[in-house]
Amino acid sequence: LAVIWEALKEAIHLIVSLDPTVMDITWRSLRVSGASTILAALVCIPIGGLISFRSFPGKRFLLNMIQTLYSVPTVCVGLFVYLMISRSGPLGGLGWVFTPTAMVLGQALLITPIMIGMTVSALSGVDKTIKDTTLSLGASEAQAIWAIIKEARFAMGTGLILGFGRAISEVGTAMILGGNIAGYTRVLTTAIALEATKGDFAIPLALGIVLLCVALVIAVTVNVVQQRR
Amino acid sequence: MAVLLLAALVIGSMGCSSTEDFTKLASSEGRLRVATTTSLYDTGLWTYLEPKFEKEYDIELDVISAGSGAALTYGRNGDVDVLTVHSRSDELKFISDNYGVGRVWFAYNYFLIVGPESDPAGLKGLTPEAAFKKLYENPGIGKFVSRGDNSGTHSKEKAIWKSAGYSDYNAMKAVAIADGWYIDAGKGMGDTLTMANEKQAYTLADEGTFLAVKSGKDLVPIIDTGSILLNVYSVIVCTKSTKQTEAQWMVDFLTSDEIQEIIGNYGKSTYGKSLFIPCAGEAEPTS
Numbered sequence: 001l002a003v004i005w006e007a008l009k010e011a012i013h014l015i016v017s018l019d020p021t022v023m024d025i026t027w028r029s030l031r032v033s034g035a036s037t038i039l040a041a042l043v044c045i046p047i048g049g050l051i052s053f054r055s056f057p058g059k060r061f062l063l064n065m066i067q068t069l070y071s072v073p074t075v076c077v078g079l080f081v082y083l084m085i086s087r088s089g090p091l092g093g094l095g096w097v098f099t100p101t102a103m104v105l106g107q108a109l110l111i112t113p114i115m116i117g118m119t120v121s122a123l124s125g126v127d128k129t130i131k132d133t134t135l136s137l138g139a140s141e142a143q144a145i146w147a148i149i150k151e152a153r154f155a156m157g158t159g160l161i162l163g164f165g166r167a168i169s170e171v172g173t174a175m176i177l178g179g180n181i182a183g184y185t186r187v188l189t190t191a192i193a194l195e196a197t198k199g200d201f202a203i204p205l206a207l208g209i210v211l212l213c214v215a216l217v218i219a220v221t222v223n224v225v226q227q228r229r
Numbered sequence: 230m231a232v233l234l235l236a237a238l239v240i241g242s243m244g245c246s247s248t249e250d251f252t253k254l255a256s257s258e259g260r261l262r263v264a265t266t267t268s269l270y271d272t273g274l275w276t277y278l279e280p281k282f283e284k285e286y287d288i289e290l291d292v293i294s295a296g297s298g299a300a301l302t303y304g305r306n307g308d309v310d311v312l313t314v315h316s317r318s319d320e321l322k323f324i325s326d327n328y329g330v331g332r333v334w335f336a337y338n339y340f341l342i343v344g345p346e347s348d349p350a351g352l353k354g355l356t357p358e359a360a361f362k363k364l365y366e367n368p369g370i371g372k373f374v375s376r377g378d379n380s381g382t383h384s385k386e387k388a389i390w391k392s393a394g395y396s397d398y399n400a401m402k403a404v405a406i407a408d409g410w411y412i413d414a415g416k417g418m419g420d421t422l423t424m425a426n427e428k429q430a431y432t433l434a435d436e437g438t439f440l441a442v443k444s445g446k447d448l449v450p451i452i453d454t455g456s457i458l459l460n461v462y463s464v465i466v467c468t469k470s471t472k473q474t475e476a477q478w479m480v481d482f483l484t485s486d487e488i489q490e491i492i493g494n495y496g497k498s499t500y501g502k503s504l505f506i507p508c509a510g511e512a513e514p515t516s
Contacts (some may be wrong), residue, residue: 087307087469095258097308098293179293182276194294197419198271199444 048119074172118159
């Protein structure tokens with residue numbers, strides 16, 4: 001277990017010394033997963049709002065389907081997107097395979113079910129009278145959804161952090177769609193996987209600690225923003 | 230309001246720099262892509278050569294490390310421009326299927342059968358074929374971990390089984406797994422060495438990776454002679470690449486006198502011996 005102690009020292013060393021390679025990889029992880037979370041949120045919050053707001057036949061079934069997709073294996077999402085954007089796939093002309101763009105796309109798709117599900121459950125926690133009140137005051141449906149989203153902001157924040165957490169910690173889609181190219185598509189998780197296969201366990205564990213530090217900063221930031229309201 | 234603020238903050242801190250960078254980095258325009266077998270990457274050779282290539286030809290080089298099987302698939306799909314691989318029969322098929330322009334060998338070394346120092350099955354001194362046969366016919370005297378991932382090393386293992394008289398690899402494997410001594414890992418070289426180390430088992434490893442990674446550090450080479458253990462690395466330009474000229478640069482680069490000398494010396498100071506033997510321009514190594 002000496003390796004864990006060694007990893008801890010290595011992690012502190014990497015962070016304190018601002019190791020340029022590690023900083024570069026960490027910054028890329030943050031950007032790729034941050035962008036994929038924002039992309040997913042922009043799509044999922046309105047969709048989740050609509051699902052939560054309206055009642056329609058098959059709603060329960062739809063929610064079950066969305067919850068099932070929480071468990072989709074990351075590698076399968078990666079392969080699906082790869083087949084779409086590979087040069088021999090339908091979107092091959094875009095030249096996206098093995099680029100950060102492909103990783104953002106893959107991670108956004110990966111966390112879409114969780115983000116929609118979290119939005120629906122966050123909104124269902126809001127007092128039903130708010131919907132009726134805003135509507136009776138003459139608000140449009142979109143305005144009413146927005147009012148409810150504001151009311152549910154704490155739960156929404158949790159959803160964002162959860163989506164970001166799944167994105168930044170996954171390795172399957174990032175590896176397949178990015179290709180783990182040094183200085184271009186190498187992120188924390190793919191670097192961890194690469195170093196671990198070389199049988200050196202201190203560095204991957206240290207990078208894991210760095211990843212958790214990033215997650216801590218994000219969680220604290222989201223909480224601070226929520227409190228400031 | 231809070232959500233707006235949050236979105237603005239997050240997009241402000243990350244979105245701007247990412248949109249700026251991503252438009253520049255968004256697609257593969259102006260980048261040359263090489264898919265390589267893991268052994269040339271895990272030994273650090275590609276990391277060492279990459280900046281030299283970029284400097285000489287003034288182009289961004291993306292090195293994607295994958296098993297030879299995956300690398301060939303990327304080539305077939307047109308997702309990479311050039312390959313550096315070590316899986317002769319698969320390479321010949323790739324070329325006869327018109328996915329590759331030509332196969333140019335540039336380095337070789339040998340595979341090793343590695344195992345615990347105590348050599349429980351007494352394989353030392355045997356030929357690779359005889360060693361495999363001994364493991365098969367005396368189930369339980371020693372375990373064997375197979376890559377099982379369609380990599381170049383895995384196809385070499387299959388070739389040894391075939392040469393040892395087991396022409397149906399899958400049938401052999403089914404019996405061996407049932408007998409409990411054959412482990413189908415489905416992993417890369419490093420992980421396979423780690424597993425062989427943990428299980429005190431034998432495995433087939435390329436010399437370069439075995440020397441360069443820390444995995445399997447308690448294992449020693451048991452069998453290192455036999456012409457079937459030859460491991461030849463070739464560079465192949467992919468037919469579907471839209472950058473034929475640039476891809477050809479890679480062939481010129483790897484076979485140039487300067488880089489051949491660098492390859493020949495690579496690892497000498499760290500491991501006490503070269504990891505690769507350069508062979509560009511010579512007849513294809515056969516033993």
